[in-house]
Amino acid sequence: MSFDPASLTYNDAGLIPAIAQDATNGDVLMMAWMNADAVARTLETGRVTYWSRSRQAFWIKGETSGHTQKLVEMRIDCDRDCLLVLIEQVGSACHTNRRSCFYTALRDGAEVEIMKPEAK
């Protein structure tokens, strides 16, 4: 039976969180949101496509920056209300030009930057 994006559970805004994980080394790179159409587009095109809550528009990752995400595999959690997308990330996933958005760690009660922006 083929997969239907409508079978997932979306929040009141029609969105589902999608965690992007580097398929090569397992690093968690970012979390963003998809609606059912974004899920379908991601699967159809193989290019990870989110829904931008601020712009209220599809967000084909890397369309302007060139920092694309190629879908390797999409996974669904037990409650069907969260997605894990394994990807091949070109360049940096974060808009700060860092490889991952999770570049701040809490160590000894303080925030520590653990990742520098990549060279342009």
Next chain:
Amino acid sequence: MSFDPASLTYNDAGLIPAIAQDATNGDVLMMAWMNADAVARTLETGRVTYWSRSRQAFWIKGETSGHTQKLVEMRIDCDRDCLLVLIEQVGSACHTNRRSCFYTALRDGAEVEIMKPEAK
């Protein structure tokens, strides 16, 4: 300067998504939600504590199942609206007794179970 959980960005329900990643092998195990108090409790106790949206109560992971999550490190994303918790997972993170909640993959357009429940 010490970290203040109130400095994070929470949604309208006062919650922030927290992605739990196995600190040992990098597997993404689950995603659940925390409020500011759950963030503080997790940091104070070293035991990952979520906020259960269904029960509207603190959810000290593993308190009843024994499948605890020991905090190794908490990380914050660039928008301060998502957390990554690196953990030591005892047993299975998923209520289905699978190691990870993300045990369903989409392959060739169909859902495939890629992980079996663990032996009890």
